[in-house]
Amino acid sequence: MFHRFKKYGAVIAIGSFFLFYFFFMKDNPKDEANLTPNSFPEASNQTEEKNEQSKSLEKIIVDIKGNVVKPGIYEMAHDARVHEAIDLAGGFNEKAEQTAINLAQKIQDEMVIYVPAQGEVEQSQVNLSDSDSNQSKIRINSATADEIESLNGIGPSKAQAIIDYREENGLFQSVEDLLEVPGIGEKTLENLKEDIQVP
Template sequence: MLELLRKNIFLIVIVIVISIFLFFNNDDIEDKAPQSKSATTSTITEIPKDQIPDQPSTVIIDVKGEITKPGVYEIDSKSRVNDVIQLAGGFTEGADQTMVNLAQKVQDEMIIVIPKIGETSAAIQQNNGSGNDKVKINYATKAEIEGLNGIGPSKAQAIIQYREENGFFKSMDDLLMVSGIGEKTLENLKDDIQIP
């Protein structure tokens, strides 16, 4: 037994050294992880003030359709569509609530149209007084966006995702911030879309 131990002493020492090394290195990795996370956070928060767009404290929203008190409302700019609906007295019994994104952030000059149950999007546009054939990019469905020249399913999804995360597009140039939309694509879209 003693002879076997002498032959393997070198292996035992190596295993012990590696174990000690891994034990102490693991602690170093855990200690460094929060520091790198805070470094990333501080980088994100250090945006120059001149690059942050001015946000008004309140916005004006026009609520139409199947709502208890349709009209124009002034509300805090950090509000959601659900807050405006509540301010306007809530939905009527005939409102199709599935056609409204209640979690969407509000934006100045926004029009919220609450359709009747079974009403099509074409009927909503006619009630809205929109006589042109342009796609309202801030309200369009994925299928409507895909119908635009040069827009496939992935670009349409990127437009909707950007709109949901950042709010409505305020100008045509805002579309350039969407992944996959470049100057050439935007030029092709300008005659077919409407903002707001």
């Protein structure tokens, strides 16, 4: 009987070991811990590449001309202001007509910032246009509220609506995009489209 008990005891011990091993491995969090994002280098590399692409999209190019210390083409942050561009170009020189420049204006990609000399005809805008016919037009993507209000049929509320739409949805790509702005209809657009420039 003692040998029989010893035989069954060994069987029970072995069975208990396997049961313990099975449940221990089932609940062991090591396997789950190994399935972290760090275990997938390809996914991490893709994330890093997307971040780099996003950073590159935040840079824009501006052309600074006229009466600054170092005229030239500069790379800047997408949310920079004109005063930062002037500082980057070394500041105004002694001939600059500083009052002709809106230093608080936001810059945009491919923008030309021209600083006139004292005695030159004051310009209502910072940007230079490609042709004389466009020099008096309002650049709707960079115009201030006061400049937009100077347009035919545009009051303070519509001017603010244009600016709000521009900031929330990005720059206008065509004149017709203004129809998406609340309060701007076909008739209003017809009255002002000859006086604005997009982009």
